[in-house]
Amino acid sequence: MTLMLALIGAGAATAETARPAKVPDEVRQLAGPFDLTDAEGHRRCALALEAKIQGTGFALGFDKPTCVGAMPFLATVTSWSRGPASAIRLLDGTGRVVAEFGETEDGLYEMARAGEGVFFLSRAGGTEPAGPTPAELTGTWSFARQPGRPICSVTLTEEPADGDSYRLTLAGTCDQTIKSFAPVSWRLDRADIVITSGQGDQVRFERTEDNIWRRVSDASRPLFLTR
Template identity: 40%
Template sequence: MPVRSRIFPLAVPVLLVLGGAAVAQTAPAASRAAAVSARPDEATRQAAERLAGAFRLSSADGERRCDVTLAAQPSGGGFAVAFDAATCAAISFAAQVSAWVPDVSGSIRLLNAQGRTVAEFTEATGGSFEALKEGDGVYFLGPPSAADGPPATPEEVMGEWLLARQPGVTVCRWTLTDTPGPRGSYRVQVAPGCDELLTRFGPNAWELSGGNILVRGVADGSTIRFARQEDGTWTRIPERNRPLIMTRP
């Protein structure tokens, strides 16, 4: 019997047989698969070489963290990534990651085996990157040294602080006191003259949480979390295009 050839339109699934199993795949999907296996271009390779190195992946509260190595070796449509399997098991999306790529915006994207973005980390401060995972919270990707120091103590952070949106431009002054506040926290004493956003927030209480300073507002129970930097300052996390830096006067 003669074999009839037929040309399938792009919208019609093409049936592939892999190892005896039938798998439906559309032509656009096949194109995406081909793109995943493509080698990164020269500009992307150079960006990967600048960013490659050892990182610490951690949740915002610091309770879940693990070591990650981003390599400059092409792999899986991006570049090779290595996780500490034992410690990274606590971070649910880590098991899905098989490669990474530097984005043109300056961010770091972690990819799964199909080349889809599992998490996108945008540049923050101090060589760190941050990502929001819907339903799971904020995660950070930063230099291990930033997380390896001894945890801060209440006595270390108590006292007066200046707050700035950018270095050298003070927008508020407050004191983290040792006066007991609600639920094991301490009171915040705010000096007159804070900018409108902080006045509306109404800093009221503070505590240490997961190695970070957590400041609570009076308005609606909202909070601002600060992470310690290597230079001794504390910066708001996640930044979300609204930086806030705490420095000693």
């Protein structure tokens, strides 16, 4: 297999990227934990690629003192973005490309730096895409019997509730079935949204290919979460 090597020297790339207007679906699907290592596996850095706009790219989380100590070129890195041919780029605060990793196979990316050797970027724990994070799901949603026809507005917050759950609030005029259920909290269970009532009853929603959340149930009446 032909390896795609992004040769970025000590002077680094000078290309800059414009601030994204929204988070593309391909970014949401790629976001998650990654491992950055050198060819020998002696130097490592755990990266968290997030689906949230930051500067000219998307938010990037990592232990800076530890990672910069292992890989000094990370010193100015503040965000990430997609590049041509499905590449992953690490950007500095001005949008300049500091490092670019070309995709060699599913979940594996490679970069060669002049005088430093080859580095690999791979999805932590395997190649399965990561599910959404609570931060990505907070905000105003609608319950609907049909997509585009809301029956109640609901706000998912990051305010802690019981256990690993977060508080939610209803707004406006709601369908009687929603009011009777009386939801009070929500949480993520694997890749599903689970909404819990004050009595402890739960409704689980799974994400469809159309990025709509659908109730997982044998009930005859469908229920969706949309925004």
